[in-house]
Amino acid sequence: MELYSLTGSQLAELLKLGKISAEEILSSLSLRAAGKEEKVKAYVRFDGRLERLPGEGSPARGPLSGIPVSVKDNICTRSRNTECCSRILSGYRPPYDATVISRLKLAGASIISTKTNMDEFAFGSSTENSCFGPSRNPWDTQCVPGGSSGGSAAAVAADEAVLALGSDTGGSIRQPASFCGVVGLKPTYGRVSRYGLVAFASSLDQIGPITKDVRDSALLLNSISGYDPKDSTSVNTPVPDYTACLGLPVKGMRIGVPREYMVEGIDPQVREALLRSLEEFKRLGAECSEVSLPHTEFAVPVYYIIATAEASSNLARFDGVRYGFRTAAAEGINAMYSRTRGEGFGKEAKRRIILGTFALSHGYYDAYYLRALKVRTLIKQDFEKVFGEFDCVVAPTSPTPAFKLGEKMGDPLKMYLSDIYTISANLAGIPAISLPCGFTSGGLPVGMQIMSGHFREENILKLAYAYEQAASAGAESKRRPVL
Amino acid sequence: MSEINDKIIDYTARLARVQLEGAELCELSVQIKGILDFIGKLEEADISNIEPTSHILPVNNVFRADAPAQSLPAEDAISGAPKRRGRYFSVPKVIE
Secondary structure (H helix, E strand, C coil): CCHHHCCHHHHHHHHHCCCCCHHHHHHHHHHHHHHHHHHHCCECCCCCCCCECCCCCCCCCCCCCCCEEEEECCECECCECCCCCCHHHCCCCCCCCCHHHHHHHHCCCEEECCCECCCHHHCCCCCCCCCCCCCCECCECCECCCCCCHHHHHHHHCCCCCEEEEEECCCCCHHHHHHHCCEEEECCCCCECCCCECCCCCCCCEEEEEECCHHHHHHHHHHHECCCCCCCCCCCCCCCCCCCCCCCCCCCCEEEEEHHHCCCCCCHHHHHHHHHHHHHHHHCCCEEEEECCCCHHHHHHHHHHHHHHHHHHHHHHCCCCCCCCCCCCCCCHHHHHHHHHHHHCCHHHHHHHHHHHHHHCCCCCHHHHHHHHHHHHHHHHHHHHHHHHCCEEEEECCCCCCCECCCCCCCHHHHHHHHCCCHHHHHHCCCEEEEEEEECCCCCEEEEEEECCCCCHHHHHHHHHHHHHHHCCCHHHHCCCCC | CCCCCHHHHHHHHHHCCCCCCCCHHHHHHHHHHHHHHHHHHHHHCCCCCCCCCCCCCCCCCCCCCCCCCCCCCHHHHCCCCCCEECCEECCCCCCC
């Protein structure tokens, strides 16, 4: 068994026993990446090998000592390129580490200095909006890995990463995890500090783990969670040991299945996979019932007002003055701003900035932005009602398996709809995990999503782990992408 | 909701300080119109007596202690500037 193919917790065990060294893990992973990057393109600015940030990874120091963690290109690493896969941030090297990076250093992790690919500023669902070009889905390189954290998900699926960090504003961790057959978790809003995450939509963004299995997800969440005075939206609530709930019985857990997620637009094979998973939950002793989240149909329109409005405001800072790219020729300050932004942002970024500016502009604010905020309240209340009676909500992660490269690039609306099942969790601020629950007849992975109430990560991890253990007996769980 | 046209998109792009080249404006107008038509669905939601949610958690006015602390050295803070003069950001002339 090659080291690169093991999970983080398996590697931690071998390190503890003194059977392997952190250097051996890193060199195994680096060789793997060197062999497969040409096909997968999970990393950006990849120069043929993976190295760790200096000064960490001594095997005796922490829970993640010697375990490699790959990082999305929108999370700041001091003195290392952090470009959000955008031309406008080309060459940017932050003068500080994001809080998640500082925490991972404390945990002893080997943080990989080469970043993972993403849609520019996390604007997208396919990783095709990257200024470095798209990543590929390891299960079928003609397909997208999903997005926006497509590089992180593809790297984990291709065994080019052990643990990875992504960010999730409308599904950007869960949807690529689902497309790539790995585990992706979006924590509760406020659970993980966003200090040093380049902001997209501040009321929705969260950083979270993308991993090979549920145990690794809990392990990585342990290290990145917690209050941070540098992020005023982080919440000062104790962080439990998220691995402690793994293996606890799920008998009697109440699972709600929203009827609005199982209707039109869902691929029949995705629906079948989810129904089979529900049978598995019943065998494990959980109770499954249909529930209603009646305002689900409004989630995508609400999101594309709120997320773009916040993005237009957050991206105002990219003006050619403080970091990154500046246009070569411009007379006067306003021309410099406009040309820098016109040349530096890609198509989707411009689309979202202009849509967001429009939604906030005089005369349209009440009709669009204020109305969207009110409908957001209704969506939040839908979940509050359901979680009054149920422990978890189970749903598909995405209505379809991975789609072909280029398939949705000409039609932004079609692309937006691939996040139809993930967006609500961001609007409501609740935690949600995506884990593999089968394959299509064409061999593409299908993901299932488990959601719970604020700060109830343990509910979703416990249920996800129970499912994963039950499914591990089947032949499907042994399938790996052929690269 | 209002009719979107090239003029409105052009004006909004100016507000957002994004210069659009050639066919970009026209393409964006068509796409944004399509997206806004879809978003128009929000008119069907009954929002009477509903308060807006701009932030999901009951966290307001987060202050830190008014105590001196080390901040980023000036040299680090301007290290990413595309153009600088000494310890300052350099920009084109602001006052005509």
